Amino acid sequence: MSLPVDMDQRKEEICVGHITGVQGLKGWVRVFSDTSPRENIVEYSPWMLKSGDDIQTLEVEGRLKAGWCWQN
Numbered sequence: 001m002s003l004p005v006d007m008d009q010r011k012e013e014i015c016v017g018h019i020t021g022v023q024g025l026k027g028w029v030r031v032f033s034d035t036s037p038r039e040n041i042v043e044y045s046p047w048m049l050k051s052g053d054d055i056q057t058l059e060v061e062g063r064l065k066a067g068w069c070w071q072n
Contacts, residue, residue, distance in 0.1 A: 015046045028061075 021030045034043035040058055049056045 013048060014044070016041050016047075020050075 012042070016035050017031045017033045019029050020032045022028070023030050033039070035041045035044070046057045046059055049058055
């Protein structure tokens with residue numbers, strides 16, 4: 001689920017992980033967590049996906065055995 005980006009929220013951006021690949025046929029992606037421990041990545045919500053100047057805010061939909069994933 002994509003949410004509107006709150007400009008005040010952007011002031012406190014930190015990188016907690018990065019996309020490492022795609023997973024399955026439903027739009028899921030693999031995410032490598034840079035948090036310690038790795039499972040703490042879900043404590044940072046919502047996630048903001050940045051690509052160039054484009055930013056999307058996403059909610060975590062679930063976790064697969066392969067790692068943390070979300071669906072847009």
